[in-house]
Amino acid sequence: xxxxxxxxxxxxxxxxxxxxxxxxxxxxxxxxxxxxxxxxxxxxxxxxxxxxxxxxxxxxxxxxxxxxxxxxxxxxxxxxxxxxxxxxxxxxxxxxxxxxxxxxxxxxxxxxxxxxxxxxxxxxxxxxxxxxxxxxxxxxxxxxxxxxxxxxxxxxxxxxxxxxxxxxxxxxxxxxxxxxxxxxxxxxxxxxxxxxxxxxxxxxxxxxxxxxxxxxxxxxxxxxxxxxxxxxxxxxxxxxxxxxxxxxxxxxxxxxxxxxxxxxxxxxxxxxxxxxxxxxxxxxxxxxxxxxxxxxxxxxxxxxxxxxxxxxxxxxxxxxxxxxxxxxxxxxxxxxxxxxxxxxxxxxxxxxxxxxxxxxxxxxxxxxxxxxxxxxxxxxxxxxxxxxxxxxxxxxxxxxxxxxxxxxxxxxxxxxxxxxxxxxxxxxxxxxxxxxxxxxxxxxxxxxxxxxxxxxxxxxxxxxxxxxxxxxxxxxxxxxxxxx
Amino acid sequence: xxxxxxxxxxxxxxxxxxxxxxxxxxxxxxxxxxxxxxxxxxxxxxxxxxxxxxxxxxxxxxxxxxxxxxxxxxxxxxxxxxxxxxxxxxxxxxxxxxxxxxxxxxxxxxxxxxxxxxxxxxxxxxxxxxxxxxxxxxxxxxxxxxxxxxxxxxxxxxxxxxxxxxxxxxxxxxxxxxxxxxxxxxxxxxxxxxxxxxxxxxxxxxxxxxxxxxxxxxxxxxxxxxxxxxxxxxxxxxxxxxxxxxxxxxxxxxxxxxxxxxxxxxxxxxxxxxxxxxxxxxxxxxxxxxxxxxxxxxxxxxxxxxxxxxxxxxxxxxxxxxxxxxxxxxxxxxxxxxxxxxxxxxxxxxxxxxxxxxxxxxxxxxxxxxxxxxxxxxxxxxxxxxxxxxxxxxxxxxxxxxxxxxxxxxxxxxxxxxxxxxxxxxxxxxxxxxxxxxxxxxxxxxxxxxxxxxxxxxxxxxxxxxxxxxxxxxxx
Numbered sequence: 033x034x035x036x037x038x039x040x041x042x043x044x045x046x047x048x049x050x051x052x053x054x055x056x057x058x059x060x061x062x063x064x065x066x067x068x069x070x071x072x073x074x075x076x077x078x079x080x081x082x083x084x085x086x087x088x089x090x091x092x093x094x095x096x097x098x099x100x101x102x103x104x105x106x107x108x109x110x111x112x113x114x115x116x117x118x119x120x121x122x123x124x125x126x127x128x129x130x131x132x133x134x135x136x137x138x139x140x141x142x143x144x145x146x147x148x149x150x151x152x153x154x155x156x157x158x159x160x161x162x163x164x165x166x167x168x169x170x171x172x173x174x175x176x177x178x179x180x181x182x183x184x185x186x187x188x189x190x191x192x193x194x195x196x197x198x199x200x201x202x203x204x205x206x207x208x209x210x211x212x213x214x215x216x217x218x219x220x221x222x223x224x225x226x227x228x229x230x231x232x233x234x235x236x237x238x239x240x241x242x243x244x245x246x247x248x249x250x251x252x253x254x255x256x257x258x259x260x261x262x263x264x265x266x267x268x269x270x271x272x273x274x275x276x277x278x279x280x281x282x283x284x285x286x287x288x289x290x291x292x293x294x295x296x297x298x299x300x301x302x303x304x305x306x307x308x309x310x311x312x313x314x315x316x317x318x319x320x321x322x323x324x325x326x327x328x329x330x331x332x333x334x335x336x337x338x339x340x341x342x343x344x345x346x347x348x349x350x351x352x353x354x355x356x357x358x359x360x361x362x363x364x365x366x367x368x369x370x371x372x373x374x375x376x377x378x379x380x381x382x383x384x385x386x387x388x389x390x391x392x393x394x395x396x397x398x399x400x401x402x403x404x405x406x407x408x409x410x411x412x413x414x415x416x417x418x419x420x421x422x423x424x425x426x427x428x429x430x431x432x433x434x435x436x437x438x439x440x441x442x443x444x445x446x447x448x449x450x451x452x453x454x455x456x457x458x459x460x461x462x463x464x465x466x467x468x469x470x471x472x473x474x475x476x477x478x479x480x481x482x483x484x485x486x487x488x489x490x491x492x493x494x495x496x497x498x499x500x501x502x503x504x505x506x507x508x509x510x511x512x513x514x515x516x
Numbered sequence: 517x518x519x520x521x522x523x524x525x526x527x528x529x530x531x532x533x534x535x536x537x538x539x540x541x542x543x544x545x546x547x548x549x550x551x552x553x554x555x556x557x558x559x560x561x562x563x564x565x566x567x568x569x570x571x572x573x574x575x576x577x578x579x580x581x582x583x584x585x586x587x588x589x590x591x592x593x594x595x596x597x598x599x600x601x602x603x604x605x606x607x608x609x610x611x612x613x614x615x616x617x618x619x620x621x622x623x624x625x626x627x628x629x630x631x632x633x634x635x636x637x638x639x640x641x642x643x644x645x646x647x648x649x650x651x652x653x654x655x656x657x658x659x660x661x662x663x664x665x666x667x668x669x670x671x672x673x674x675x676x677x678x679x680x681x682x683x684x685x686x687x688x689x690x691x692x693x694x695x696x697x698x699x700x701x702x703x704x705x706x707x708x709x710x711x712x713x714x715x716x717x718x719x720x721x722x723x724x725x726x727x728x729x730x731x732x733x734x735x736x737x738x739x740x741x742x743x744x745x746x747x748x749x750x751x752x753x754x755x756x757x758x759x760x761x762x763x764x765x766x767x768x769x770x771x772x773x774x775x776x777x778x779x780x781x782x783x784x785x786x787x788x789x790x791x792x793x794x795x796x797x798x799x800x801x802x803x804x805x806x807x808x809x810x811x812x813x814x815x816x817x818x819x820x821x822x823x824x825x826x827x828x829x830x831x832x833x834x835x836x837x838x839x840x841x842x843x844x845x846x847x848x849x850x851x852x853x854x855x856x857x858x859x860x861x862x863x864x865x866x867x868x869x870x871x872x873x874x875x876x877x878x879x880x881x882x883x884x885x886x887x888x889x890x891x892x893x894x895x896x897x898x899x900x901x902x903x904x905x906x907x908x909x910x911x912x913x914x915x916x917x918x919x920x921x922x923x924x925x926x927x928x929x930x931x932x933x934x935x936x937x938x939x940x941x942x943x944x945x946x947x948x949x950x951x952x953x954x955x956x957x958x959x960x961x962x963x964x965x966x967x968x969x970x971x972x973x974x975x976x977x978x979x980x981x982x983x984x985x986x987x988x989x990x991x992x
Contacts, residue, residue: 111562112561112562118561120561125561128561130560130561130562131555132555132560132562134562229562229564230562230563230564231562231563232562233561233562234561234562234791236790237790237791238790264566265564265566266564266566267564267565267566267567267791267792267793268790268791268793344787345787345790347596347785348594348596348605348606348785348787350605351596351598351604351605351606352559352560352561352603352604352605354598354600354605356600356603356657357558357559357560357603358560358561368600372598392596392785395596395785395786395787396783396785397783397785400785400786400787404787
């Protein structure tokens with residue numbers, strides 16, 4: 033059952049060939065079987081999943097089912113889920129059960145998608161490997177020695193190993209696309225503001241954006257249709273009619289202009305990855321597209337800008353974790369100062385502390401202009417690069433990450449090297465643009481993704497390209513042998 | 517060698533919205549602790565602020581009243597500091613792009629007019645309250661107030677005495693209530709005044725300032741500032757230095773004492789709040805607010821003098837609050853504008869005295885403008901005298917009915933029948949022969965005595981004008 037596309041599953045559910053309870057139980061069984069070694073889930077919710085599946089079966093039987101009704105899902109542990117622990121993979125929130133649902137959770141619940149559990153991630157979404165989780169690292173299903181990427185590493189591993197047909201992710205600085213690339217799945221970060229941030233534990237508010245993580249572009253389109261929409265509870269939510277992201281799936285690609293930025297194929301890019309990406313672009317050209325060279329001259333400013341702005345926002349967003357109202361509270365505080373210091377020292381891991389300190393420093397009196405304001409200027413320059421590039425092309429293609437998944441522990445002592453591995457994804461977050469990663473091949477038996485970036489609101493076009501590419505390739509259908 | 521005093525005020529006016537500035541929770545005063553604190557107010561993970569649009573129009577109206585620039589692009593910033601009654605670990609406020617820019621307010625101190633600059637007014641959320649001592653050994657946190665919308669109105673350092681500072685604060689207090697943007701209740705903390713006080717020798721740069729916070733009456737603000745000026749002079753003249761700090765006023769001992777020094781102050785690490793978009797205010801938005809703005813106190817005062825011929829003093833008293841002014845105008849209207857001065861006299865004496873005595877707001881008075889006008893109409897048409905009217909007013913105040921009902925029930929109608937008055941005059945003159953002789957002998961003050969006796973005999977109901985006229989005829 034786990035090899036079916038979403039559309040096939042939906043057809044079987046609506047035809048009564050399978051029930052949601054059967055489908056959900058199938059995935060729960062696979063989770064029991066495989067998650068011990070993958071550590072992709074922080075929490076598995078079998079009872080909730082089955083009771084939701086029963087409700088979904090009733091909806092289907094009554095003819096009230098929608099396309100995704102009855103199809104189970106796994107939520108990244110950053111989405112608040114009423115009555116279920118939402119930890120953000122942090123000791124700080126190890127005891128936190130939200131009394132409300134995130135907008136995305138609420139919406140997908142209404143559609144009737146049973147919740148299998150909450151997936152592992154980098155603590156507070158700060159990381160590119162899922163190693164900073166309080167609950168230990170998630171393993172890459174393609175190679176248990178490799179990281180799955182991050183921060184949505186649990187979600188990517190879950191889809192890759194077939195432990196759920198769909199998963200939610202969030203992408204602040206590549207956190208959907210990079211793990212999608214590392215685990216050989218499809219993930220899209222929509223235009224900033226497309227999906228409400230209400231109920232998503234905030235990391236860096238001006239970057240955070242939720243998106244689907246699935247096996248194919250087509251599946252992602254169906255899921256994005258169900259996730260997106262204006263939400264008055266998020267002031268940065270886009271007030272517009274939500275388009276049908278699947279509407280353009282079957283359009284031919286004839287005449288498509290692909291921008292290939294020279295800067296994305298320079299020094300530091302693994303030659304194997306480069307071959308995979310160039311072959312993928314050539315494949316799309318065969319479908320009638322043409323390539324043009326474009327330039328993103330300020331690419332190298334993106335990572336430094338991001339690592340000032342995101343920590344600055346994070347340092348403020350994470351101030352609420354003070355041991356007073358929720359979350360970790362130290363034993364027997366002597367006084368207020370002691371309560372703050374120990375609760376936070378004990379509750380946060382090293383990477384979170386590092387980013388809080390970097391961010392607080394960048395905002396402090398005397399440094400604000402040199403760091404925060406300058407980083408905002410760089411952010412605009414990076415965005416302007418894209419605007420200019422899109423004058424001569426429809427979409428930009430390149431690598432998602434400079435290498436395939438690296439080994440667990442390989443970069444955990446070298447933060448700068450790890451930060452730099454996000455050099456292709458971060459510019460897209462700075463600009464707020466949509467970006468898609470689709471599986472495009474392997475290097476040393478580890479998956480590699482093709483990165484497709486478009487102008488604002490071009491999600492339907494990106495998914496169209498992804499889908500057309502997946503009609504002529506089968507990278508997205510491949511699964512690690514032991515999980516088939 | 518004299519000292520020059522420099523005072524600037526920061527006023528926090530709580531805006532009269534139904535709900536909080538970034539959440540739907542009620543801001544009603546006095547609810548049980550934490551009963552008006554939602555997940556947003558508690559700063560729960562994943563919660564986001566949504567601006568209450570009502571605060572924008574209210575701020576614009578103050579800006580217009582102060583002839584200030586309106587911030588066409590108004591930005592919310594985060595002021596980061598940790599305290600248990602600040603749930604998110606930052607206060608959402610405005611730093612660089614406030615909603616109201618430079619403006620001014622004219623004050624009047626003992627007849628001297630002075631224009632005080634208003635630097636800016638910005639929107640922000642209030643913090644909660646820490647209650648020490650409720651729970652033994654711990655502090656109780658009440659987040660009902662957290663997120664209450666405040667407009668912080670910052671003056672230029674333009675005031676040079678406690679009197680001027682209080683005149684400015686009172687004028688602002690009157691203005692925000694006129695505009696209907698703040699209820700002005702100082703006891704409940706809806707209108708809070710912080711004073712920055714420093715002294716210097718004329719021509720020298722500003723001295724170090726101290727801040728006097730949260731004093732909840734104008735009288736105490738005046739006393740606190742006066743004390744603080746004296747204290748600073750003493751410190752400096754004794755060779756010391758004023759320390760920049762916040763000082764609390766102790767009304768029982770009429771002194772100020774140090775609360776916290778600015779050296780311990782936080783670095784607030786302000787930055788634009790990424791959860792809120794800048795508010796863009798168009799010319800149309802401003803015009804829409806302008807169209808619904810009430811007449812402002814100064815304009816009203818000038819109009820009352822020119823339109824109704826009132827004295828400056830009466831106009832001042834009547835425009836002291838918007839409710840009072842509106843009540844007065846309703847009375848004038850219901851008396852067909854026959855004698856606005858008489859209406860003003862009754863408003864400033866009888867009516868004002870009665871509400872003060874019973875400690876009532878104008879809107880809670882037991883009589884309506886129409887009822888008061890009903891009585892004044894009877895004075896104007898000579899049905900009752902001013903003296904009888906006092907009796908009627910009191911009866912109306914006590915709920916005995918309208919003026920006409922009371923006059924009828926108590927038989928208070930003025931005697932205007934010439935025959936009846938003549939009979940009274942004749943009777944009094946006949947009974948006071950010696951006084952009549954005295955009058956005729958040149959003691960003209962006896963006239964007052966006769967009038968008094970006649971009025972007494974009539975039970976106050978004789979028309980005094982007619983009595984006077986007839987007496988003069990009889991005695992000539």
